[in-house]
Amino acid sequence: MSEPPPAIGAPALSARGSDVVPPPPPARGWARARVTGIALLGLWALVGAGTLLFLLSSWNAELFARYAPRYLSGLLVTVQLVAISIVLGAVLSVPIALGRRSKSRIVATLSYAYVYFFRGTPLLAQTFLVYYGLGSFRPELQAVGLWGFFREAWYCAIFAFSLNTAAYQAEILRGAFESVGRGQWEAASALGLSRLQTVYKIILPQAAIVALRPYGNEIILMIKGSAIVAIITVYDLMGETRRAYSRTFDFQTYIWAALIYLSIVEMLRLGVDRIERRLTRHLRR
Amino acid sequence: MRITRRIALGLSAAALALTIGGATAQEKLRIGTEGAYPPFNNLTADGKLEGFDVDIARALCEEMGVECEFVTQDWDGIIPALQAGKFDAIVASMSITPERDEQVDFTKPYYTNSLVFVAPKEAEFDADNVEGKAIGVQAGTIAAEYVEENYPDAELRAYPSQLEAWADLSNERVDAVLADFGVQYEWVNSEGGACCEFKGDAVGGDDVIGIAVREGETELVEKFNAAIDAIRENGTYAEVNAKYFPFDIYGE
Amino acid sequence: MDYTTLLSFGREGWGDDIASGVAITVSLALATLPLGLVLGFVVALGKRSTEPTLRLSANIFTTIFRGLPELLTLFLVYFGAQIAIQQIVRAAGGETYIEINAFAAGMFALGAVFAAYASEVFAAAFSAIPHGQYEGAHALGLSRWRTMRLVILPQLIRVALPGLSNLWLILLKETALVSVIGLSDILRQTGIAARTTREAFLFYGTACLLYLVLALLSSIVLSAVERRVSAGGAAR
Known part of the structure; x- marks a missing residue:
């Protein structure tokens, strides 16, 4: 079999003949x-x-003195918003992930619908739906005493972001636990470990390795996604940037924001890499 | 019909990612406006622009003998869009300020304005004591600037458009909205603004509204100025004024 | 006004405007896809290259476009690139202007972000293809180009398809961001309706449902494609 395979569309090659070996790439x-x-x-x-x-x-000391503290406070708002949402989302993701595996069809379907809705629609639309959409139900929300919460843009943002990240985190959690083979459970029970011990000593450490990277990515996605809250009046890093730009019309305002976002995301990524190397050190030789 | 046209528009935009203008741009004058600022410029359910700014711009174009085309652009990007050549003039109730004047050239004013607070009727709102009060404004306007400079202890809430600021005022998410007299007047007299009324006197001093063009386009400024004088003379301005406001908006 | 009137296609209703928004969203996503795929593939080739300068360039690309918020990327392209082009043209003494409209800005910005993520998917797919495949093709006397086209690509697509499907669904959602720079997509059209009629929940709810429908339709098409592609090759 020295002939090349069916030479359809390759007359040049067959013309050259099969004895011509192409030079090493x-x-x-x-x-x-x-x-x-x-x-x-x-x-x-x-x-x-x-x-x-x-x-x-375009360096302007006056501009810098005026806006640097605002960028800093904006950055703080971004970090707080993401941290709170990620933590609340993590708590919420546990019942959803369990619900996805539930034997009850209703529970499983509901959890699936939840995940599908929040992963299938843009975060921006969800945020608008919560902030402006629930705003049109003020009398009803006041009647049940929830208006005090939804009145504030800050809480609305946390609410929308937590629900959103909970859906993604639930899938990460489910994927990580499913990646640990059944045999691990069986072996643990054969050793006489309790369910709790099995989860903590056997399953979690293995699932954590699988889940670490997706979790890191989710945090990064939230940091980037949080840039939209400025549209509902929360002054995060992006909000301060847009405010500075609308006052100065100086494009460097956006460049600074880009540099700040890039460095946070890069730091997080390197951090995740380090943790991963540490968690998997037993797998290396 | 309109849908297929928009699809065609979208696809041609995709094909012609970069459109090259220049010489052809002079024949048609493109007017940038916001489309979310009733009664000055806003969009109707069938996608048409209407309002004082729009009518004035049409009258000016007719006076200048040029064909005009309207382009809607969100407020926070309206000056960059002008500079980038997405349109040739902004007729969108833009106040003439020193900061903007550095970026663009303005025509003579085509109306005068003042800033005024609006708050729920039953609320006690005092413009001299706003500590801890949430004040809604449209981002990137002189109202936003005014609150920032003069009420540091108030809580500033900046919205992408004026409509959202009002929506949140009627939902009581903000305690008051500071904005141009003309828009506030329209709103408190509309169904949506029935909750609210003017609070206190106008603030911020004299404010004049002009048409912005790119820096250095003196010829266009002159043409606009002449046209403004002409429609003031021939009664067109008064007609448009009467269509929207029962008072004289031009000022002297 | 009742809800059916508000959503109707008549003069009073916003149905026609929203439908045109759907058309814009879909055409933007469809226009971005080929750009993102080709660029992503090229970047993946760069990442796998033995040449360190190519690897570095490719990695700089992904670092930037995965690290910046999509909204900021969009602003940088929409305003920044415009200003930059303007300055270059002016410096060259030109009078014409080159306009980057919202659609094009969205296409380039989202395309670059898509490419950054897609390059990871492609790179992973490349490493899933055993080296023997290249050696086999070489032994058969195939040129590098034909090896890629006839041997590697068909397998690559099969491995990369689930990841790319996922990226497509993300792209569909991210088109919503262009509403902020003024492109009349689903979210912008429903937003205009919401603030004009003060029926925010109705219209933003409609927007969410429309995105869900688009996602659902995409999944149906994509799983059909995945079935077809995996049926074409030997089962492994």
Whole structure:
């Protein structure tokens, strides 16, 4: 079998004959790859230098003094919002994940519908639905004493974000637990471990390794997703950025925000990498 | 019909991701406005623009003998969009401020304005004592700037458009809304604003509204100025004024 | 006004406006998909390259577009790129202007974000293909291009499809962000209706349902495609 496979659409190859062996791929691809790579790196360097030059040329000490504290407070709001939502979402995700595995069809269907709704619609639409949508039910909400909560944009944002991340976290949780084989449960019970001991000593440590990366990604997604709260009057980092821009019309306001977001996300990603390396150190040799 | 047209529009936008203008832009004057600021510029259920700004802009275009086309653009991006050439002039009740004047050129004022508070009728709202009160404004307006500068102990709530600020006032999420007299007047006299009334006197001093064009387009400014004078003279302005307000909005 | 009138297609209703919003959302997502797929594939090739400069460039790309909030990326493209292009044209002494409209800005910004995530999916799929496949193709005398097209790609698509389907569903939702820069998509049209009629729950609820329907339709199509693709190859 020295003939190439059906030479449909490849007359050039069959014409050349089968005795011509193509040169080993790296030989000429390498140089071209290097040229392209250097060109692309040059392009990135140009973008970086351009941004830096732009920031330097538009540097304005007065502007910085005025807006730096606001960016800081905006950043704090972003971090608080994400931290609270992630924690509340984590608590809420446990019953939902259990519900997904429930033997009761009603419970399972409801949990599935919950997850499908929150994963199937944009966070922005959910936030609007909670903030402006529930606003049109003020008399009803007042009657049941919930208006005090939904009156505040801050609580509405936390409410919407927690419900949203709970759906995603429930799926992470379910996936992680399902990744641990049945045999682990059986072996643990054969050793006479209680259910609680099995969960804590056997299942959780293994599930944690699987879940770590998705959890890290979820936090990153929340940080990025939280940039929309400015639209419902919460002054997070993005909100402060837009406020500064609408006053100064200076585009560097957006560049600063981009740099801050990039560094937080990068730090988080590196953090997750480190934790993962530590958790999986027994798997390496 | 309209749907298929919009699909076609969307697809042609996809195909022509970058549209190159320039020489052709001069024949048609594109007017940028917000479309969420009744009774000055707002969209109706069938997607048409209406309002004082829109009628004035139409009258000015007719006076100048140019064909006009309206482009709607959210408020917070309206100046960048003008600078980027997405339209040629902003007729959207924009106050002439020193900060904006650095970015764009303004025509002579086409009406005057003042800022005024609106709050629920039964609420006691005192503009001199707003500590801890939530004040709703539209983001990026002189009202937002005014609250920020003069009421540091009030809680500023900035909304993307004026309509959301009012919605939250009638829901009592904010204690008061600060905005231009003209829009507030329309709102308190509408069904939605029945809850509320003017509180206190106008604040913020004299404010004049002009048409913004890109910096250095002096010729266009001159043409607009001449047209404003002309419609003041020939009664068109008074007609449009009477259509929306029972008082003289031009001021002297 | 009752709800059926509000959602009708007549003069009084917002049905026609919302329907045009659906058309915009779908066309934006469909226009973004090929851009994101091709760019993502190219970036994945860069990541797998033996050339360190290529790997670095590809990694810078993913770091930026996965690290920035999509909303901010959108603003950077919509306003920033516009300003940059304007300055370049002016510096070159040109008079014309090149406009990046909201649709194009959305397409480029979301396309870049899609590509950043898709490159990860492709890279993972590449590493799932055993090295023997390349060696086999080489032994058969296939050129690099034909190896890619006839041997690697068909397997790659099968492995990458679930991940890409997921990215498509995310893309559909992320198109909602362009409403903020003024493109008349589902969320913007329902938003205008909501604030004009003060029936926020009705209209934002409708928006959510429409996105759900789009997601549902996509899943049906995608699972059909996945079935077809996996039926085409040998079961493993």
